Amino acid sequence: MTNWINTVSRDHVERGVRGRFTQANHGKPHMLRKMSRGDWIVFYSPKTAYPDGQPLQAFTAIGQVADDEPYQAEMTPDFLPWRRNVDFLDCVETPIRPLLDDLDFIEDKSRWGYKFRFGVFRIDDHDLEVIRAAMVPQACASLMPAPPSR
Template structure:
């Protein structure tokens, strides 16, 4: 199977933990989305807000990386929250507002109601859209991370 491209929706504060630790979670720690990923797949992270549950909007692509390895594992964050994770090699990038990119992104079918697609939290995009976002974000140098 060829390389695929994904978008994960996550607040910037939650994403920071993943970038620091070299992992990702999707859809509040569910396993099913992570099973769709294969090693080498690219993942772009979109942050609608600065903080989880907060009101301060961000509306920007905030991280980009490639899936590392096949392992899906659980990590206990609290007694009642043990989410599934997948390791990711993150790349240095520039936080990129979505608004200027909307006209060139094919996955956003309704340019006026562009936020609707992101309500799914995790979805696949085509290579054209991936390249548009990546070229606006990336500096092509991997971040060295310690995996938890």
């Protein structure tokens, strides 16, 4: 199982949660093809809306990939984005700044936003647990299986 972060504005995350899906990299399939059923995916939102929303800098959703392959959806006749189905957890939006010192994927704490420019990227089990513990109410966290260690 792999853990992922997907960098997406909050308004787009909210659409995905309502529809139980994720897109990545403006609808391109490359990173979605690397995901497998059961992989964890955390959504980081630098802004409230794309492209001109207010700064947010928070984790806004978390869930697990719920299908085996990406599929295309028709948003308009000219826009057929690739998606993956996601089973989202109930969670609270969580600002990133209080977590920065505990996140290993952020190597340079003075330039912590740099990593998110990649859109979708892998994180290790430790970082998933730091984020998940902050986002998921304790009652739910105790019911969730821990990801297997590698």
